[in-house]
Amino acid sequence: EPEVTQTPSHQVTQMGQEVILRCVPISNHLYFYWYRQILGQKVEFLVSFYNNEISEKSEIFDDQFSVERPDGSNFTLKIRSTKLEDSAMYFCASSDWGVRQPQHFGDGTRLSIL
Amino acid sequence: AQSVAQPEDQVNVAEGNPLTVKCTYSVSGNPYLFWYVQYPNRGLQFLLKYITGDNLVKGSYGFEAEFNKSQTSFHLKKPSALVSDSALYFCAVRDLYNFNKFYFGSGTKLNVKP
Numbered sequence: 756e757p758e759v760t761q762t763p764s765h766q767v768t769q770m771g772q773e774v775i776l777r778c779v780p781i782s783n784h785l786y787f788y789w790y791r792q793i794l795g796q797k798v799e800f801l802v803s804f805y806n807n808e809i810s811e812k813s814e815i816f817d818d819q820f821s822v823e824r825p826d827g828s829n830f831t832l833k834i835r836s837t838k839l840e841d842s843a844m845y846f847c848a849s850s851d852w853g854v855r856q857p858q859h860f861g862d863g864t865r866l867s868i869l
Numbered sequence: 870a871q872s873v874a875q876p877e878d879q880v881n882v883a884e885g886n887p888l889t890v891k892c893t894y895s896v897s898g899n900p901y902l903f904w905y906v907q908y909p910n911r912g913l914q915f916l917l918k919y920i921t922g923d924n925l926v927k928g929s930y931g932f933e934a935e936f937n938k939s940q941t942s943f944h945l946k947k948p949s950a951l952v953s954d955s956a957l958y959f960c961a962v963r964d965l966y967n968f969n970k971f972y973f974g975s976g977t978k979l980n981v982k983p
């Protein structure tokens with residue numbers, strides 16, 4: 756069964772540095788998402804992306820964050836000037852067209868800011 | 870605004886006994902509801918969904934969920950729990966006006982003891 760893959764599985768970065776989290780969504784999917792899960796807490800929506808542009812974003816997704824689909828397969832989340840509170844699991848998801856379609860999640864990238 | 874609530878942080882059940890993980894929703898129209906499971910160090914896996922139709926929805930791994938409009942609930946159930954069902958379970962609702970946005974509950978940790 757096709758999977759969403761995320762790299763790296765764990766990223767350790769110094770505070771203030773920039774990080775790029777990478778995702779390869781399922782190939783025929785049209786919608787792409789990023790979520791964040793701070794340890795032991797709920798899954799929080801960050802952003803959705805369709806047709807090469809952001810279709811929805813949460814209040815968490817401020818100017819520090821950006822997303823890009825640089826080619827036909829990758830979907831990236833960039834976090835500029837990282838802060839300690841950015842430490843979390845970041846999940847990428849993708850879904851096919853239609854309201855009945857569930858999201859398919861990757862296994863996440865654990866981001867640790869030191 | 871749409872939201873879901875999971876009133877129990879943790880549910881403990883003995884192997885072989887029936888299990889219920891509770892979810893209530895708050896949606897202004899007809900809801901699109903989903904259940905996901907998360908195993909340690911993994912992403913969320915889709916279990917089942919309610920879009921319309923039968924109130925009893927069957928999903929993966931023997932799980933089912935009952936949609937109850939009068940009680941605004943969508944509880945996850947399984948007739949006979951397995952130790953391997955121990956995981957974190959999330960209820961989610963799709964935003965009716967922004968289909969690319971999902972809201973997740975806070976998660977319920979299911980512990981199935983042998």
